[in-house]
């Protein structure tokens with residue numbers, strides 16, 4: 001396979017789409033491709049020197065005449081510069097809004113025949129696609145891209161339904177970085193967090209948006225806690241954190257819920273965990289489920305969006321209907337009290353990751369796709 005010059009744009013801060021874009025760039029670079037990140041700040045997982053990765057920062061200036069600083073135009077301008085200066089073969093943008101439209105504009109500005117690939121991640125369709133002030137631009141970005149991918153079949157269907165683009169959309173699943181996510185030696189982390197050795201650990205990781213239904217996590221944990229000694233780790237930050245803290249205050253589980261805020265070394269936290277909960281209302285994939293499973297933590301998640309493509313009920317985890325906290329607790333207690341079942345779920349989870357979501361397989365799918373659209 002020939003070595004390509006690939007531009008990547010994503011939201012560089014914490015979030016699944018930024019994680020996938022950055023990990024993909026790192027793995028492509030390891031395979032000999034030249035990678036150019038075009039983002040507003042250094043992607044957070046790009047935390048060391050990689051010789052074949054360059055970071056091009058989008059600078060957005062604010063002038064008094066602007067009511068809003070024009071990030072989208074500055075991004076398109078930077079993309080056009082990098083397309084020309086670095087002779088890019090492919091520009092791969094993650095998250096449709098506004099990246100796909102910026103890429104199309106940049107291609108035109110650079111008078112280039114560069115291949116444009118757009119990957120849809122979830123809320124760019126399921127939330128923004130429902131907003132009439134944006135849906136036309138999302139459709140335009142999708143239709144003008146050379147190839148569009150989505151992270152699950154469910155997201156493909158939802159895009160077709162909501163946006164109705166005249167464009168084919170392919171599924172390329174997310175993957176897990178096996179070099180980062182595996183069961184590590186936790187040292188005395190459990191003790192440092194004030195968790196007794198005999199206590200089970202339940203974990204939830206999200207951006208604490210309404211769609212994540214963090215209250216359902218706490219309610220499920222309340223029921224689990226009635227049956228066995230346990231702690232709940234709530235990892236992440238966002239608008240729902242305060243209401244959830246208020247809910248927990250004064251309840252019998254107040255001492256058992258640990259709000260850890262945003263954390264980068266998630267694999268260490270997964271390593272001390274026995275159960276992962278993701279009870280979202282919308283979820284195109286649920287990358288945190290893969291990350292938890294790779295660290296040998298079985299998952300219970302809602303039967304929504306792309307989650308059933310990641311979890312097969314009763315095999316590598318359990319699926320519950322939205323809001324059914326009773327069922328979450330039932331499955332949770334079962335898993336936490338039955339070491340044989342717990343081990344079986346972990347073994348199946350690791351097998352599923354290897355078969356469907358290994359970084360090697362997924363990166364190869366992206367490479368094959370780049371080859372189809374790269375400048376000849």
Ligand code: GMT
Pocket residue numbers: 014015016017018020095121122123126151174207209211282283284285286287288
């Ligand atoms: O979950 C979020 O709100 C963040 C969002 C993002 O853009 O990072 O996540 C979406 O993309 C992830 C990576 O493909 C998926 O694993 C998440 O399921 C998806 N979130 C939603 O669909 C709500």
